[in-house]
Amino acid sequence: MTRQELIGFCLTFPAAYEDYPFDDIMDAGAWAVMRHRTNRKSFALIYERNGKLCVNLKCDPFEAGFLRQAFVDVTPAYHMNKEHWNTVALGGDVPEEELQWMIGKSYDLVKPKAKGRKIRRDSAMRKKIVAFFSASGVTRKVADSLSEAANADLYEIRPEVPYTKADLDWRDKKSRSSVEMNDKSSRPVIADKDAHIGEYDVVFVGFPIWWHIAPTIINTFLESYDFAGKTIVPFATSGSSGIGETVANLKKSVDASATITDGKMLNGKQTKESLTAWVNSLGLT
Numbered sequence: 398m399t400r401q402e403l404i405g406f407c408l409t410f411p412a413a414y415e416d417y418p419f420d421d422i423m424d425a426g427a428w429a430v431m432r433h434r435t436n437r438k439s440f441a442l443i444y445e446r447n448g449k450l451c452v453n454l455k456c457d458p459f460e461a462g463f464l465r466q467a468f469v470d471v472t473p474a475y476h477m478n479k480e481h482w483n484t485v486a487l488g489g490d491v492p493e494e495e496l497q498w499m500i501g502k503s504y505d506l507v508k509p510k511a512k513g514r515k516i517r518r519d520s521a522m523r524k525k526i527v528a529f530f531s532a533s534g535v536t537r538k539v540a541d542s543l544s545e546a547a548n549a550d551l552y553e554i555r556p557e558v559p560y561t562k563a564d565l566d567w568r569d570k571k572s573r574s575s576v577e578m579n580d581k582s583s584r585p586v587i588a589d590k591d592a593h594i595g596e597y598d599v600v601f602v603g604f605p606i607w608w609h610i611a612p613t614i615i616n617t618f619l620e621s622y623d624f625a626g627k628t629i630v631p632f633a634t635s636g637s638s639g640i641g642e643t644v645a646n647l648k649k650s651v652d653a654s655a656t657i658t659d660g661k662m663l664n665g666k667q668t669k670e671s672l673t674a675w676v677n678s679l680g681l682t
């Protein structure tokens with residue numbers, strides 16, 4: 398397996414993404430960290446050492462010891478907790494299927510625990526996710542609190558090209574946001590399409606109000622998945638504007654069988670109690 402194939406295999410797991418957090422302290426791009434999108438925990442750290450492609454993988458302590466005895470190329474993890482992590486050097490005595498199995502085990506150990514889901518299923522509640530776009534952090538805060546209040550997963554809609562301060566200058570008619578919002582057919586590219594919307598019944602969609610409606614990246618998001626039969630609950634933050642024509646505009650981007658509720662402005666301080674009261678009032682269970 399090459400480095401790219403290894404990264405590609407890790408990306409086949411639900412909600413997996415690659416991250417390069419150590420760029421500034423390591424050789425550029427040397428450590429690829431594969432994480433779970435919901436809790437951002439890493440399950441595979443990929444790098445080269447002594448000319449060999451290596452991957453650090455999580456395992457339970459008993460299995461870690463067993464694998465180290467079974468394979469020469471499985472050793473206590475380089476640079477990590479040696480009780481719970483192993484390093485596998487590729488191209489040696491670890492067969493590819495065995496490596497894939499170890500990656501799967503590592504992923505299972507770090508992915509969000511099923512407890513929350515079980516509670517939801519046991520109480521016949523519908524499965525929810527809060528998907529949000531935030532250019533300057535205001536909507537992100539609200540989305541965070543909402544995901545807790547609604548017992549929902551959290552997913553960030555990220556533009557492939559992040560918005561700079563200049564891009565957000567609404568006074569400049571030529572800024573990126575002005576140009577995009579002047580063209581209703583603009584569809585800013587999103588960085589990934591791994592929100593797994595198919596797994597959810599209710600999708601809260603949050604964004605800042607731009608020129609009285611949702612940024613067109615929200616249309617990109619809605620058009621990137623199949624929302625047939627799902628309930629979409631828009632919420633937004635703004636300087637002062639209300640939700641206006643936002644919902645009517647978003648309806649055009651989803652299947653007619655999707656239900657879109659009235660949008661909700663969540664400006665100002667939102668307490669867990671006020672958010673919970675709002676979620677309960679939606680009657681989504």
Ligand SMILES: Cc1cc2nc3c(=O)[nH]c(=O)nc-3n(C[C@H](O)[C@H](O)[C@H](O)COP(=O)(O)O)c2cc1C
Nearest residue numbers: 531532533534535536605606608609635636637638
């Ligand atoms: C390009 C642009 C257009 C905006 N248009 C409006 C608007 O029409 N009405 C309004 O009240 N606020 C407007 N705002 C302010 C944002 O809606 C507000 O600051 C929001 O809370 C930012 O959320 P964020 O930090 O999650 O990006 C605009 C901001 C930008 C950058």
